[in-house]
Amino acid sequence: MVYVGVDVGATYIRVGLVDEGGNVISRVKVRQPTTGDENTVAAIIIDAIKDIVRTSAIDGIGIGSIGPLDLKAGIVPLAPNAPIKRFKLVEPIIREFKVPVVLGNDAMAAVWGEYVFGIGRGIKNLVYITLSTGIGAGVIVDGHLLVGKDGNAHEIGHTVVDINSEVQCGCGGYGHWEALGSGANIPRVIKEFVKGRVYRSRIYDKLLKGDFVSTEEIFQAYYDGDELAKDFIDNFLMKIHAAGLATVMNAYDPELIILGGSMALNNRELFRKGIEKYLRRYLAVRPARIEFTNFGDDVGIIGGAALVIKVPDSLRDFVDGYRKYLG
Ligand SMILES: [Zn+2]
The missing domain is CATH 3.30.420.40 (ATPase, nucleotide binding domain)
Incomplete structure (x- = not known):
């Protein structure tokens, strides 16, 4: 076949x-x-x-x-x-x-693929989350794939993680996980983040000049020890993702969450440690294990x-x- x-x-x-x-x-x-x-x-x-x-x-x-x-x-x-x-x-x-x-x-397909063939095989409470240009989730609860009336259940990227945020999401809402944490939006978010702050930083200097700074550039600067990139990722971005993931755990009580998407896959250790640091701050239930997809x-x-x-x-x-x- x-x-x-x-x-x-x-x-x-x-x-x-x-x-x-x-x-x-x-x-x-x-x-x-x-x-x-x-x-x-x-x-x-x-x-x-x-x-x-x-x-x-x-x-x-x-x-x-x-x-x-x-x-x-x-x-x-x-x-x-x-x-x-x-x-x-x-x-x-x-x-x-x-x-x-x-x-x-796409996220529904991904979680089903992990459930049938991947590291989620046989795990009846399973979530797949893509952290990439956007943020999406596929959810299996008690072996049942969540679908919704039109196929749009669990648009989890649009969950609110910051009620004070003035950053508008592609969907029109404010303070959404995707608005604050997705690869496509980070260049806008960091501009808001630096307001009223001063850094000795190459990224900061570029922002002051009004230059565009890409998400990849911010992560690269993080590994180079850039002061702004470190503050932004360690103390803001990881909180956003921990809050999003805690919300998923609170809502669906999964045993395993599989992360995919280029932003997560290219920065595995950073995400693993960052999420671990803040997760319990937002969590009401016993935490799920977090792994990364093997399917690339x-x-x-x-x-x-x-x-x-x-x-x-x-x-x-x-x-x-x-x-x-x-x-
Ligand atoms: Zn949204």
């Missing part, structure tokens, strides 16, 4: 051929189209699948996508971070390949494939609804 896993990100679409043991046999990465209509994204996915599948027959296609989703319609109705805001996924892909298609959001960039492909290899009960009604496209 061979399956296709599709990872629809804001910048890239990854497609992989996956065997029933969750091993990626081959993969291809293409850029999200910057122009087009609601069929363009699916057309690109179809071409990419044909590219890696060639002659072999496939048994199903699983998709983990940026959201928010409309799972019933099998579409992304309004993606704030993608170049094309509204696009179809399920219908054109089923019509082309005539195999079962399962759709979930394949996490979305493996997660997508896992959705169709072992269809979660909570997605079954949606999948049954897609059968009408098979005829």
Whole structure:
């Protein structure tokens, strides 16, 4: 049996051929189209699948996508971070390949992939959190994948971690975990952070001049011992992430939280120590273990494939609804 896993990100679409043991046999990465209509994204996915599948027959296609989703319609109705805001996924892909298609959001797919094939195997209370450009979570409680009415349960990046913050989130809200802690927002957040403070620091000097300072640059400066980068990351950013993770533990009582996303994966020790330092300050329950994903960039492909290899009960009604496209 061979399956296709599709990872629809804001910048890239990854497609992989996956065997029933969750091993990626081959993969291809293409850029999200910057122009087009609601069929363009699916057309690109179809071409990419044909590219890696060639002659072999496939048994199903699983998709983990940026959201928010409309799972019933099998579409992304309004993606704030993608170049094309509204696009179809399920219908054109089923019509082309005539195999079962399962759709979930990207973090939902990732947690399911970890549960079926990864370090979360068999752990019935499991959370996957991506700390990257944005912040998202996939949650399994008592072996049950949380989905929600449209597929948008646990948009945990928009939990409030600071009621006094004046930094506005991409969603329009204030003080959200994603607004204050995601890779895309850190360059804005540090500008607020330095107001009224003085540092002997290269990053500080750049900010004073009005220069843009990237998230990668701030982390690099941290390891170089930069005074501002150290104060910002040790005493602010790690508190934000500890508060976010404590909220997840308080809400879902997981045994294990698996962290993914480039910001976490590139700074593992820093995150491990920083979170440990502040977690108990915000925590009401027995803490979960925290690990990092072993799947690297394949996490979305493996997660997508896992959705169709072992269809979660909570997605079954949606999948049954897609059968009408098979005829
Ligand atoms: Zn928000």
